[in-house]
Amino acid sequence: MNGRKKVAFYTLGCKLNFSETSTIARGFKDEGFDRVDFFETADIYVINTCSVTENADKRFKTIVKQAQKSNPEAFVAAVGCYAQLKPQELADVDGVDLVLGATEKFKITDYINDLSKNDFGEVHSCDIDDADFYVGSYSIGDRTRAFLKVQDGCDYKCTYCTIPLARGISRSDTMDNVIKNAKEISEKDIKEIVLTGVNIGDYGKGEFGNKRHEHTFLDLVTELDKVEGIERLRISSIEPNLLKNETIELVSQSRAFVPHFHIPLQSGSNDILKKMKRRYMRELYVDRVAKIREIMPNACIGVDVIVGFPGETDERFLETYNFLSDLDISYLHVFTYSERDNTEAAKMDGVVPKNVRSKRSKMLRGLSVKKRRAFYESQIGTQRQVLFESENKEGYIHGFTENYVKVKSPWNPHLVNTIHDVELTKIDDDGIVRFDLINQEAV
Structure with missing residues (x-):
């Protein structure tokens, strides 16, 4: 070479x-x-x-x-x-x-x-059973934020999912190594870290294949919040049953963690959740959203949902649709169910025709547009902090507020990778929010 x-x-x-x-x-x-x-x-x-x-x-x-x-x-x-x-x-x-x-x-x-x-x-x-060691990772240099891997693998047995077959058992990085990686990122002038993994709320389980719980997810976020030089920390996706009150409270009082949660739901029907072998019922999900809204009214809450799972009748789909419609959430990530080899769900009765799956997916994507619009409207007139991206998209610079409102402004290279106080003023025709800079100096 x-x-x-x-x-x-x-x-x-x-x-x-x-x-x-x-x-x-x-x-x-x-x-x-x-x-x-x-x-x-x-x-x-x-x-x-x-x-x-x-x-x-x-x-x-x-x-x-x-x-x-x-x-x-x-x-x-x-x-x-x-x-x-x-x-x-x-x-x-x-x-x-x-x-x-x-x-x-x-x-x-x-x-x-x-x-x-x-x-x-x-x-x-x-053999996937041999995947019992941990390799730490983080992305850097491609964007204004870094994705920091803290955990890998999954011990859950969701009936639609191949991830445990592809990535093995749940295992975590050591606390020391996560903090070391976070410090390395901070030294490269990256303003935001997104914590990522397969099931990050399970952090602390299986350090290097060892099932002892040396640290919990709460321990991890508590220590990361102390790392100097990182302006923002964002939790990626976290299971509702693993999102504890203590974590929500820590985010609400945190120096760096932003008020943005992405919480997989997958279905608003308890019957379907049971068939999926999820580890919660919809009532717990309602409780998690209510807890976030109680102490962080302006938080952004994203939801993963799967449509067309075997046994999802019209009634059960409407149960999900109405559940999400009534829930105070900010946007949806909609996945159309597809059969995966070597999963329980692939052998289940009640297969939903693909054209029906597609129709239901379209309905939920439409609901997501309405939810995001309502959330953005609720933020107009508020003051937020925006981290600006590095890409020039058709003459505009884009960025995100701490609570994940997407904003844009005519291209200005001086704004790249800086954080500014802004006032959100209006929603443009493309659904992206405009703003006024409150001060020219970066925060």
Whole structure:
């Protein structure tokens, strides 16, 4: 691997994947590679795959073709969840040279002796039970915020989910290493850290495969709040049964944690929640939202919901729709259920036709638009702090308030990666909020 070879990355799926791609990329840099954009000519293309939805599976072939179009002689490697679940399927895709599973992906440079094309895809994939160690990750340099991985794997047995099969048991980083990574990020002038993992509320479980609980999620956020130089900390997705009152209260009084929660619901029907083997009923979800609203009335609350799960009759779907309509939440992430191999749900009766799934998804996406609009309207006239992004989008700079209201203003490079006090003034035609700067100096 002499000379300055070029490597490019494409990441499918979640924030956790983005953090791991960045860690893998740093490994390549240490080996003397220069990172380039995925749509540029590179010597090796690494695709970090996702297995959560059917669509992510299908997109893989398209991305491989794009890599081959950029450089037909390039070496193409696949890593990530789909690579762990169906390694041979990926290896059989024309143009793929290397497929690495859950334990191998962080050692990718060890598997690349030269960059000549293989006659067939070479697979190195462990039994997922061997994925019992932890590799810390964070993304940096791509944006004004960093995704910091604190936990991996999951011990839950949700009947629709392949993540435990793709990532193994729940295990956590050490507190010391998370704090060390947070300090490294703070030294690079990144203003915001988003905590990520598969099931971050389970933090403290299984440090390096050990089931002792050295620290809890509350311990973690308490210590992170003390790290100097980080202006904002944001919790990504956290299960409602693991979002404790103490954590909500800490966020409300915190120096850096922002009033934004993303809490998976998946269904507003208790019957469906039972079939999904979720660890709560809808009543607990109502209680969590009420607790947040009680002490942080302006908090942003996002919701994950799955439509078209087996057994979701019209009545049960309407139960979910009405439940969400009545709930004081801010937006929805809507997922259309798709059958995944080796899951309980794939064998269940009561399959919902795909056209019905699509119709229900459209209804909930429409509800999400209404919810977000109502939330934004409730914020007009308030004073907030905005962290501005680095991208010039059609002559505008965008940013987010601490409670996740998206704002825009004519492009001004001096605002990039700065935090300013603003007053929210109106909602533009595209649904994004305009503002007045309260002062020109960054906070």
